[in-house]
Amino acid sequence: MPDLVLRSVLQPGDTTPSDLHIADGVITQIVPATKTDAPTLDGRTVIPGLWDEHVHMTQWALAGARIDLSAAASAREALELVRAQIATSARPTPLIGVRFRDAIWADAPTLRGLDEVTQGHPTALISHDLHCVWLNSAAGARYGVNVDASGLLREQAAFDLTIALGQLPDAEVDALADQAAHRAAARGVVGVVDFEMTWNRDVWQRRIATGFDALRVDAGIYLTDLDRATAERMRTGQPIADTRGLLTVGPLKLLIDGSLNTRTAFCVDEYPVGGHGVLAVSENELTEILVRARQAGLLPAVHAIGDAANTVALNAFERAATTDFDRATRAGSGPGSAELAAARASLAANAGTAHRIGRATTAHG
Numbered sequence: 418m419p420d421l422v423l424r425s426v427l428q429p430g431d432t433t434p435s436d437l438h439i440a441d442g443v444i445t446q447i448v449p450a451t452k453t454d455a456p457t458l459d460g461r462t463v464i465p466g467l468w469d470e471h472v473h474m475t476q477w478a479l480a481g482a483r484i485d486l487s488a489a490a491s492a493r494e495a496l497e498l499v500r501a502q503i504a505t506s507a508r509p510t511p512l513i514g515v516r517f518r519d520a521i522w523a524d525a526p527t528l529r530g531l532d533e534v535t536q537g538h539p540t541a542l543i544s545h546d547l548h549c550v551w552l553n554s555a556a557g558a559r560y561g562v563n564v565d566a567s568g569l570l571r572e573q574a575a576f577d578l579t580i581a582l583g584q585l586p587d588a589e590v591d592a593l594a595d596q597a598a599h600r601a602a603a604r605g606v607v608g609v610v611d612f613e614m615t616w617n618r619d620v621w622q623r624r625i626a627t628g629f630d631a632l633r634v635d636a637g638i639y640l641t642d643l644d645r646a647t648a649e650r651m652r653t654g655q656p657i658a659d660t661r662g663l664l665t666v667g668p669l670k671l672l673i674d675g676s677l678n679t680r681t682a683f684c685v686d687e688y689p690v691g692g693h694g695v696l697a698v699s700e701n702e703l704t705e706i707l708v709r710a711r712q713a714g715l716l717p718a719v720h721a722i723g724d725a726a727n728t729v730a731l732n733a734f735e736r737a738a739t740t741d742f743d744r745a746t747r748a749g750s751g752p753g754s755a756e757l758a759a760a761r762a763s764l765a766a767n768a769g770t771a772h773r774i775g776r777a778t779t780a781h782g
Contacts, residue, residue, distance in 0.1 A: 419438035419446070420439065421438075423436065423437040424450060426450075429674065431537040433701055434450035436449070461557060466605060466606070467605045467607060468607065468608045468609065469610070470609075472613075473547065474594055474597070474598075474609065474611045474613055475594060475615075475620075476583065477542075478593035480515045481596075482686070483514055483515045484498060484502050484513070485515060487518070489517055492530065493524060495514070495517050498514070499512070499514060499535065503534065508538060511539035512539065512541075513542070514541075516543075517542055517543075517551070519549070520678040520679070520680065525632075526567055528553065528568035531568050535553045539555040539559045541556045541559075543577065544678055545678065546676045547575070547579060548675050548676035548678065548679045549575050549676070550569070550578050550767065551569055552578070552622055553568065559642070562578060572681055591624050593625065595624070598629070598632045602679055608634065608635070609634055610718075611634055611636055617634075618638075620636075621664050625660045625661065626660075629663075630661075633662075633664075634663070635665050636657070636665070637669075638666070638668070638669050639670050643669065643706075643779055650712030651716065653668055653716040654666065667719050668715065668716040668718035669718065671698065672720040673694050673698040673719060673721055673730060674694055674720070674722055675722050682694045683721075683729070684726075694719060698729075700732050703719070703729065703730065703733035
């Protein structure tokens, strides 16, 4: 092992550069010169590149240009942040805020409160977990949405409006996604699993074709597109042609309940405000879908937040006799019981950050 390498040297009568390997003051080897870049890291730690296994890439990219409400400790504080933006000349239409957490507020969002602050300017505020949108009357009229006295939309109604709010020119959204990806890459992220609520394959083919190269992407598929994916013989882990090795078919995303913040996660215990949440897919339905997914070669990623929803998901996996237990995931899983976790530890669980934040406070009031 040389303790010194003299690179790209010329010996008398030779026009081809060589590298001299020297150990203990003696030349031990003369080899053709290499052009390999060999920076010194001075003892820095090297780890494998990081993967974010659950992102909504477009929503993340757009969030940077929206009002950040994460610091609001109450509905009143959120309204003051909106009021400050309304008072400026730079107020886009619609005005959009993100990352509020109303479940931990002592006061509640109201349509009247947001209407008073926004003065007829279309405004929509998206919760940190995307399962809830607080909008004013002007935004409701603009997007054809009926709004009750709370001003809140939950679950599918919230998803639909969030998608509508993101309908911008492809070039604009793609540029923001590229910037977000480079910020992630600067922090050591090398790949993401994108669960944006769209046909993700085509979105990423377009972005890569126009030069995107900051990250590798697994393109998630939703249940609404299962027939399409099956017809095109798409399988989880399959590389997508002509994407320079950057794009792969991702998992099949299945949402069976909601979120703790919206009090729609399906739970055994009743919420302080009443109700046990929402079970969007029954155990029988989920079992059938898991069988279809296995037959199609699509790895299921089941969104199960509440403990009751976790029970449904685990039962369905067992009933479907899924052979990929060591790879199948519960994407964004919630606080299931220790007994269930111990009994069925062969299933991987991925508790998404947006669902972990403040969940104890949310669940127990």
